[in-house]
Amino acid sequence: MLKGFTDIHSHTLWKMDDGASSFGETLDMCSIAEECETSRLFVTPHLMYWDQAEELCDLRDEKADYLSDVLADHGSELEIVKGFEILCDDEIFDIKYFRPYTLNESRYILIEFDFFKTRGDDVLSWCRYLKSFGLVPVIAHPERYGFVINDLPVLDRLSEMGALFQVNAGSPVGVFGDDAMNISCKMFDAGYVDFLGSDAHKSSIRNTDMLSFFEDYPYNISEEEIKRIAVNNADFIISDKILVPNRKKSMKEM
Numbered sequence: 001m002l003k004g005f006t007d008i009h010s011h012t013l014w015k016m017d018d019g020a021s022s023f024g025e026t027l028d029m030c031s032i033a034e035e036c037e038t039s040r041l042f043v044t045p046h047l048m049y050w051d052q053a054e055e056l057c058d059l060r061d062e063k064a065d066y067l068s069d070v071l072a073d074h075g076s077e078l079e080i081v082k083g084f085e086i087l088c089d090d091e092i093f094d095i096k097y098f099r100p101y102t103l104n105e106s107r108y109i110l111i112e113f114d115f116f117k118t119r120g121d122d123v124l125s126w127c128r129y130l131k132s133f134g135l136v137p138v139i140a141h142p143e144r145y146g147f148v149i150n151d152l153p154v155l156d157r158l159s160e161m162g163a164l165f166q167v168n169a170g171s172p173v174g175v176f177g178d179d180a181m182n183i184s185c186k187m188f189d190a191g192y193v194d195f196l197g198s199d200a201h202k203s204s205i206r207n208t209d210m211l212s213f214f215e216d217y218p219y220n221i222s223e224e225e226i227k228r229i230a231v232n233n234a235d236f237i238i239s240d241k242i243l244v245p246n247r248k249k250s251m252k253e254m
């Protein structure tokens with residue numbers, strides 16, 4: 001039985017980014033998560049401008065704490081965990097302090113990039129910089145970027161330098177298009193999926209239901225593998241312990 005998931009990536013907090021547009025929608029997204037066997041939901045608004053980071057962090061904390069209180073009052077057992085999805089560019093080299101912005105203030109930092117302009121070498125240097133602070137870069141939806149679609153072995157180089165990968169739960173069933181579907185399935189085969197997230201933005205489409213995607217996964221992605229990733233691996237973030245990834249092949253071989 002598939003249950004007890006951790007969703008490490010969602011835009012559930014209302015009016016913080018292009019995610020939930022009202023508190024009502026936030027509550028709907030939480031209900032969907034809980035009904036679909038997610039027990040822990042990371043709220044990870046986009047952090048795009050460092051000059052707004054402190055203010056955004058305060059606002060996120062206020063909203064996440066309020067949401068947790070309301071959920072508890074309604075008898076919900078869904079646990080809300082704080083994080084950000086951080087847009088990386090060269091501006092990151094000016095930042096020296098990252099902890100308030102990581103996942104659950106752990107060593108794990110969820111990062112995204114411009115979908116079209118980003119080059120693999122840029123990502124390697126941003127990840128190397130983050131590693132120099134003892135952080136573990138967790139790359140959000142690598143299966144969706146042009147620099148990965150055109151050069152799968154870049155994932156080998158990123159993995160070798162210590163980056164981990166969060167695949168969107170809908171990618172292996174085609175929610176994000178054919179390229180993302182093919183690449184995410186190859187990543188599963190090679191043991192390159194470290195975390196799963198809904199990347200939910202709404203309560204309608206692209207919501208917090210990961211379970212219905214898991215139920216439609218190709219036969220070669222086993223329930224055990226889904227549990228290892230969506231249930232067990234996220235515990236390493238919560239406890240801030242080192243996760244040793246389970247690579248089986250290189251992406252070069254895929």
Ligand SMILES: [Fe+2]
Pocket residue numbers: 009010011085140199
């Ligand atoms: Fe996202």
